[in-house]
Amino acid sequence: MKVLATFIAVYLAALSGLPVALAKDAEQIYLSTCIVCHGDDGTGNMPGVLDMADSETLFTDSEQNIVARMKSGIQRPGGIAMPPRGGDPTLTDRQLLDVLRYLKQVVKQ
Numbered sequence: 465m466k467v468l469a470t471f472i473a474v475y476l477a478a479l480s481g482l483p484v485a486l487a488k489d490a491e492q493i494y495l496s497t498c499i500v501c502h503g504d505d506g507t508g509n510m511p512g513v514l515d516m517a518d519s520e521t522l523f524t525d526s527e528q529n530i531v532a533r534m535k536s537g538i539q540r541p542g543g544i545a546m547p548p549r550g551g552d553p554t555l556t557d558r559q560l561l562d563v564l565r566y567l568k569q570v571v572k573q
Contacts, residue, residue, distance in 0.1 A: 490566035493559055497550045498567070506571040512544040517571050527564060534560045 494502075503509040506516035516522055521530070535557065538546040549555045555563075 489559070490562035493552075493555065493563050494566055494570075497552050497555070498563065501544065501546070502567075504570075506567055510544070512542065514540065514543060516567060522568060522571065527561060530564055531557060531560045534564065 495504075499509075501509055501513045502516060503513075508515050534546075535549060537548040549560065550563075
């Protein structure tokens with residue numbers, strides 16, 4: 465399983481243009497912080513969590529706007545609120561951007 469995760473990180477890095485280390489960091493952050501609500505493929509693990517595969521905003525809004533929302537938290541009517549920085553106040557703006565780019569690649573697959 466660990467070999468597959470590493471392969472996926474390298475593959476996603478090549479697709480996204482991110483250095484492999486950044487892609488791996490983004491993957492690890494996603495797996496430790498985001499997967500609980502968003503699932504391993506971005507489709508959501510629980511009722512009220514947006515299916516990112518069906519989210520037009522993920523691919524049409526600017527990365528700057530999405531990261532700003534990730535930083536401050538996201539509340540959708542009828543949905544579960546995402547806490548600021550996904551609940552991890554130590555995440556930097558760069559890490560949030562890397563996670564966003566990682567998620568875009570996961571959702572595209």
